[in-house]
Amino acid sequence: MESLNFIQLDMVNALYLFIVGFVGGLVSGFIGSGGAFVLTPAMMSLGVPGIVAVASNMCHKFPKALVGALKRARYGQVDVKMGLIMGISAEAGVLTGAHFQELIKQRFGDIGSNLYVSVAFVLVLGIVGGFVMRDTIKTHRAGIAEEEKPGRLALWVQSIHIPGTMVYFKSINTSISILFTLPLGFATGLLAATIAVGGFIGVPAQIYVLGLNSLMASATELVIAFVMGLGGTIKFAWSGYVDIRLAMIILAGSLFGIQLGAIGTTYVKPFMIKLVMGVIMLTVMVSRALVIPVYLSQLEILPPMDPTTMSLLKNVSFLVMILALALGAGIIVTALIQGRRAARLETLRKPMAIAVKPTV
Template sequence: MRAVYQSLMAAARAHARWEIETSQVILRDRRKLLILFILTLPIIIPAIAFAAGALPDFIGSKSAFGPSHYTPTIFYGSILVGVCAGLITGCIGAGGGFVITPALMSLGVKGILAVGTDMFHIFAKAIMGTTIHKKLGNVNLALAVAFLVGSGLGVTGGGVLNRALFNYNPVLSDFVISSVYVVMLGFLGFYALYDFMSSRKARQQGAPGGHDDVHGGGSGELTAVARKLQSVNLPPMIKFDEDIVPGGRRVSAAFVALCGAVVGFVASILGVGGGFLTFPMFVYGLGVSTFTTVGTDILQIIFTAGYGAIAQYAVYGYVFYTLAMGMLLGSLLGIQLGALTTKCVPGIYIRAFYAIAILAGFVNRLFALPEKMAQMGYVKMDAATGKLIANIGAWIFFVLVAIFALWIITAFVRNIPRMRAESAMAAAGKE
């Protein structure tokens, strides 16, 4: 279990590093900032018109043909969601995307729309600030192609299933998405809390704290599963890691495509990049080095999110453009603040807040289930009680995330003089 958790955390950290690099590329490029401003004009102009009471019916009102109606409150709320997700990503160094879909659903956005919008937000960020050229040196082309073939099939399957569930029963669709998040966030959150408690105990006793580095799949020993799969001669075979292991290693393209199908399916169901599954599958399942896995993972995130967002959700009307742009704006700010805060906050506290943030998402979706089950007739509960339980979960979630965000921002503001002094000393040392 610990090995799985460590690999999931390694995947989250790799995705966070990519998000930080991407946001920095966007913010440092005036042309990309101009493009971002142009992209937000269709949102800003209606917001001004709405405030003046002149918003026409065909632009997102309740009578418009679309899955959600537009209000400035929804847009501003999406910015705050993006800021919080960005703070988690930048400060903790692990993906904050896990909280986006639960947060949007708590704001009243349908699950399928939250999933499609989150994927579109990931894709928009990747296209605007992609740093994939920096990672091409550790991408094995054959591995990437086989993985993306499987990923395309998986994303298609996930998108078809999500749309079928929504068309059959929108409540059932929300229930399924929430249930998957409950299982995933519950595992990550409780194990993260256990890892934090173990690390703090070890620190108090003077022993080395638990670390989250992932071993295996590099030049070390392979897992039993990896040895078994690499021993299967099922053409076409893919050779990889020649620069790391003498003679390299080989695995069937069928197994790589199967991993891609699983990652793509889960990513399409949850609206995430899928990197949290790529790592354990590649490193522990296929025996691929972490070095090669990072490059392949960044590549697959761009293609998986792009194909899923456009072909499986946007063309069917399940992408809320307003929210996607709001989250993009918020996350760019949040990631930068979070990344700067890590320089002045002890790592063990960052672990604790990561566990709390993940568990907040777990509680949020768990408390939403009774209302959905009552609406489908699975349990007897009056509507007011179900709504109250869901609201309690939403308040717990937003209060905990707000406390976390406030803590990061406060730590950042308090340490501005210190960071300026360190920057000045570094600049003086270069002269």
């Protein structure tokens, strides 16, 4: 294997990664997607090769996911059986995707790895993020944000009975054939090994294909993330692609953020989770799209690009990513504050209502 030169870390970069880890953990605890769709670009913006960013992200991901899953399990939001079954099939996807990552790195070097990860981000974020945002706006305008019901696809999946493959899941109070869950889990793991986060497929798949509500899907995804993250870390570390320094700094910040994000889910309406997911996905998509021409030029697929233009695109990409972090954190914190305020007022109203209740 080609030797890797991990980046130099100073106090400024370490502090930056800690803050990014905190925001990533905040997002992870809130929507269950791992937050790696901001962490991977954040590390790449410091000059970390794409495959190292993905591998180091997976390394920090599985202990953080375990903490988040345990936290949200206390609120009754986790379907452990669903998480383990999909997690096992996701592990197969991770091993397949990791092998493909290594082949790209060996054939095209760091630039090829960066281009592959960035293109994957743009395609997945554009498709899934656009769908989630459209569904969020439609649901909110229809005035049915208080209650989530399975869509037509989920109802169809739940109606299919294949003998010998049916498994009961408490989150949807019905049985589903594992022939539906296995490919969804594999696709989740395959994407996780590509960009270090499978929640882009895992969470929407559980919502729109299997019929879980947003809270259960985002919490159950943390169980899947733990299972596939553990295996992915071993696979990438065996080949020498994990930078343990990056993983530990990000993990330190994430462990604080994920607690706050998990608490926030108890105070918000389900559609707010979709809103946060959609906003961050589409913003990060723009960030990654801006640097794709740079990588294409470096690989000589496009004509040579002026160094000033390349630097400008990279800087704008970085600023847009910071905007994604700020938007996600801002929405979550605002929703948390408003939710806690509403809960406190409701608590105060109950004793008052009892006090003024007329006696017979």
